[in-house]
Amino acid sequence: MQLLQRIKNGTPITQSELASLEKIIYEKVEEEAKDFLRETFFKTLYIGYFGSGFAKSAAGILYWPLRQLSNKDVRLTPGEEILYHTLPYHDEDSLVILFAEPGTENLVAKTSDAVRLTGSRMLVIAHPLPEIILSRITGPSITIDYQDLPLAFIIAAAKLATMLSKSIGEIKIRTERVISEYSEISTIYNDLINKYKNNIADISDTIVRVKKVIIYTSPTLEPASNLLHWYLNTVAIESKLATISTLLSDISTSINYLFMETLSLIISTDVEADILREAKFKASLANIRSHLSELVIHTDPLTAPLYASLISNKIYTTVVEKMIKNA
Known part of the structure; x- marks a missing residue:
């Protein structure tokens, strides 16, 4: 089944399929990147992305554990900024x-x-590139050519995170946790989805009903929020993305709630609990025409971006299943 068809159908991935995909991609990343990443002398690590969808989400999944574990200068930035x-x-x-x-x-x-002209080095993660493009790439490239391209990119990012955490991670205990949990995605998948099944069902029901969503995200969960935002737009669900603090401003000004029903979905970790409480309180006082839902990831902020992305994938496939059923 081709990528676009799978996206339109919202075909969910099983744990066994995920395990197989994880194994294939981990082996590919290990083979292509291990020598490249063995050299840890560099002043700045730029984690870049071209495209606003799953590439950006994958880059964020790689960025956050390295940003928190390493004393290296690690930056997440659009590819255009790196280039120009x-x-x-x-x-x-x-x-x-x-x-x-x-x-x-x-x-x-x-x-x-x-990169070549400035004496830097580059690793590329992309779908199959034409030979004329490959001939211009001096560093290694990891080819991602699978049915569920967004999920495959996420798994590749997780593997790269474990490899780089081993070499540049400064906080031993937390580094070991990232390496352990990012290396066993398929083994925790069913338990993770089961733990958040009520959230997934409630959120997907509301999305299908109102068909307008504003996703308010914490910084560390922007990869997952951006992935859901991109997924929903592929199936004509009107989706916008904003920071959690924007929700407080939106409630105050009623900008997004005057003329339409909208799902305000907050995706956060326990760290942002105070903002979530304030938003819920102000929303109850404002009498706005909006639904307010929350997805709070109760894990270490280091691993939360990956887990939330898997949940976003499941919310999306559940939404599509419901849309097909209601058609």
Whole structure:
């Protein structure tokens, strides 16, 4: 089944399918990237992305554990910024890890040229690239060619996170936790989905009913929120993405609630509990025409981006199943 057809059908992935996909991708990433990542001398690690959907989400899943565990200068940035505004003006030894969505092939080639000219190094994660593009890439490239491309990108990012955490992670206990949990995605999948099944059912029911969603996200869960936002737009569910603090402003001004019913979905960790309480309190006082739902990931913030992304994938497939049933 082709990628777009699977997206339209909302075909859920089983634990056995996930285990198989995880094994294949982990082996591919290990084979292509281990020598490249063995050299840990670099001033700055740029984790970039071309495309606003699953490439951006995968980049975020790689970024957050490294940002919190390492003393290295780790930056999450759009690929365009790396290409046009960073590499040409910074004389430094940089490492670039670039996630690229279909359609951005020429930008990948141009970035590779810029990396080579500035003495930096680059690892590319992309769908199969044309030979003419591959010939211009000097560093290794990891080809992701599977039915569920967004999920495959997420798994690749998780594997890269474990590899880099081993080499540049500074906090031993927390590094070991990331390595352990990011290496066993399929083994925890069913328990994870079962733990949040009520949230998944309630959120998907409301999305199908109102067909308008604003996802308010904490910084660490932006990868998962962005993935859900992208998924929903592929099936004509009107979705917007904003920070949690924006919700407080929106409630105060009623910008998003005057003329339509909207699901306000907060995706956060326990760390942002105070903002969630304030938002729920103000919403109850404002008498706004909106539904307010929450998805709070009760895990270590280091692993929350990955787990929330798996839940976002499940919310999406549940939404599509319901849409097909109601058609």
